[in-house]
Amino acid sequence: MTNPYSDVSFWFDSLGEVAEPEVPELPTETEVAIIGAGFTGLWTAYYLKQKNPALDISVFEAETVGYGASGRNGGWCMGEAYGLNAYQADPARREAGMRLHREMFNTVDEVGRICQAEDIDCHYAKGGWLSVAHLPFHARQLQKRVAAKHALGFSEEEYRWLPPEEARSRISIAKDHGAAYAKHCAAVHPARLARGLGEVVRRRGVRIYERSPVTELAPGAVTTARGEIKARVILRATEGYTASLAGHKRTLMPLYSMVTATEPLPEEVWSGIGLGEREVFDDPRRLVVYGQRTLDNRLVVGGRAGYYFGSRRRPTIPRSDHNVRYVEKVVRDLFPVLKDFEITHGWGGLMGVPRHWRPCVSYDVASGMGWAGGYVGEGVAATNLAGRILSDLVLDRDTDLTQLPWVDDEPRRWEVEPLRWIGAHSVRWMGYRADAVEARKQKPSRFWGYWFDKLSG
Numbered sequence: 001m002t003n004p005y006s007d008v009s010f011w012f013d014s015l016g017e018v019a020e021p022e023v024p025e026l027p028t029e030t031e032v033a034i035i036g037a038g039f040t041g042l043w044t045a046y047y048l049k050q051k052n053p054a055l056d057i058s059v060f061e062a063e064t065v066g067y068g069a070s071g072r073n074g075g076w077c078m079g080e081a082y083g084l085n086a087y088q089a090d091p092a093r094r095e096a097g098m099r100l101h102r103e104m105f106n107t108v109d110e111v112g113r114i115c116q117a118e119d120i121d122c123h124y125a126k127g128g129w130l131s132v133a134h135l136p137f138h139a140r141q142l143q144k145r146v147a148a149k150h151a152l153g154f155s156e157e158e159y160r161w162l163p164p165e166e167a168r169s170r171i172s173i174a175k176d177h178g179a180a181y182a183k184h185c186a187a188v189h190p191a192r193l194a195r196g197l198g199e200v201v202r203r204r205g206v207r208i209y210e211r212s213p214v215t216e217l218a219p220g221a222v223t224t225a226r227g228e229i230k231a232r233v234i235l236r237a238t239e240g241y242t243a244s245l246a247g248h249k250r251t252l253m254p255l256y257s258m259v260t261a262t263e264p265l266p267e268e269v270w271s272g273i274g275l276g277e278r279e280v281f282d283d284p285r286r287l288v289v290y291g292q293r294t295l296d297n298r299l300v301v302g303g304r305a306g307y308y309f310g311s312r313r314r315p316t317i318p319r320s321d322h323n324v325r326y327v328e329k330v331v332r333d334l335f336p337v338l339k340d341f342e343i344t345h346g347w348g349g350l351m352g353v354p355r356h357w358r359p360c361v362s363y364d365v366a367s368g369m370g371w372a373g374g375y376v377g378e379g380v381a382a383t384n385l386a387g388r389i390l391s392d393l394v395l396d397r398d399t400d401l402t403q404l405p406w407v408d409d410e411p412r413r414w415e416v417e418p419l420r421w422i423g424a425h426s427v428r429w430m431g432y433r434a435d436a437v438e439a440r441k442q443k444p445s446r447f448w449g450y451w452f453d454k455l456s457g
């Protein structure tokens with residue numbers, strides 16, 4: 001059985017047979033060129049074709065469909081997105097933030113609906129999201145968070161505090177003091193979603209050129225090592241890899257996040273851990289720890305981030321990397337019941353971080369150039385909404401979606417090196433300090449916590 005991408009992630013490894021992509025002959029011209037075959041590029045192609053089946057669309061992908069974050073993430077399809085809290089905290093932008101939030105809720109269902117309609121078997125299960133308090137003061141923080149959601153107008157059904165006993169009937173970790181529950185979240189197998197979506201758009205006539213890295217973009221032309229392609233519309237969907245394009249070194253910061261997966265666990269272990277409805281879970285640590293139960297009964301847990309000087313990118317992160325090892329240690333601390341079981345996979349993936357820490361969808365009719373991205377670590381559902389918005393913008397449709405606050409919310413560029421490296425490492429260090437101080441003192445770290453929250457958006 002061949003699978004040239006088995007070391008990319010557990011998700012890719014579990015696909016079984018994956019054909020080696022051919023290096024195709026490139027077209028000289030296309031109407032719409034999309035750069036990147038991750039969720040953003042594929043959802044955009046999907047909705048463009050749905051709204052205008054006659055469009056001639058080509059997707060150029062450096063490696064293979066789903067090779068980036070889309071085939072490596074934690075598989076949380078969540079009804080929230082980075083930056084939503086900031087919109088809602090600002091009275092001038094609260095109403096727009098609420099519309100966006102409701103649309104993110106709809107997006108979780110939209111992804112499920114399309115997977116069903118298009119027969120994409122990505123193990124979608126909408127079991128909700130549990131934020132588990134593993135320190136007593138986390139319980140107070142999470143209760144306040146739930147109360148803040150209710151104050152904004154969300155219902156008890158949508159966000160709920162579960163006291164320890166009720167929380168334990170859903171998930172049991174080493175120390176838990178209750179959990180906040182959010183309804184609008186589904187678990188998915190992300191590589192199956194990306195590959196399935198790739199097949200669907202191909203069937204609709206979208207051409208996907210794999211192993212075709214693009215080096216430069218300019219109005220009307222896409223440049224590759226194998227020649228130039230003329231295009232009326234050019235859409236950038238390269239997220240954490242954007243620095244690979246000429247002139248984009250400082251557009252989005254590429255930040256690594258690490259994930260691990262256990263071997264399939266027997267039912268007696270799961271009856272101890274819970275997650276019977278395949279709820280996803282995290283805890284309120286600053287350097288987030290998050291996870292899901294897969295359909296084949298593994299525990300997948302992610303956390304910890306890293307940045308390499310000069311926005312350098314590594315194709316894969318080995319299991320021996322100290323950041324991956326750290327996540328493994330967290331898994332074993334949180335779930336002592338796993339002591340006799342193996343962690344079989346560890347990998348890393350690239351997130352795209354914009355300077356203002358919230359997504360942007362943008363299209364300029366005059367030049368035909370557009371892009372969507374900047375989801376940080378919350379893009380599984382957000383890419384679907386971004387694809388719907390971007391397709392409306394390209395087709396010049398004035399809709400409710402094109403009124404959402406992501407539209408044309410362009411970030412400024414990141415600082416030059418070494419400031420970028422110093423900034424990324426300082427913020428990470430503040431996160432460690434805050435988490436360590438809080439675990440030791442069992443109360444919020446006002447100094448490190450304040451600066452971490454302020455600088456990380």
Ligand SMILES: Cc1cc2nc3c(=O)[nH]c(=O)nc-3n(C[C@H](O)[C@H](O)[C@H](O)COP(=O)(O)OP(=O)(O)OC[C@H]3O[C@@H](n4cnc5c(N)ncnc54)[C@H](O)[C@@H]3O)c2cc1C
Pocket residue numbers: 035036037038039040041060061062063064065066067068069070071072073074075076077078212213214215237238239240241242244245256257258259302348349350351372373375376377378379380381382383
């Ligand atoms: C480890 C990890 C865990 C995460 N967990 C979650 C989660 O649980 N829930 C959640 O909501 N979000 C999560 N995210 C974020 C989410 O995965 C991303 O926001 C989302 O997948 C972004 O999709 P995308 O298509 O924009 O980018 P990508 O999936 O990264 O796709 C970009 C594609 O562009 C291609 N490309 C790049 N440059 C070029 C070029 N020059 N020429 C041609 N092709 C190019 C790449 O090869 C890649 O396939 C996580 C991210 C990571 C890294």
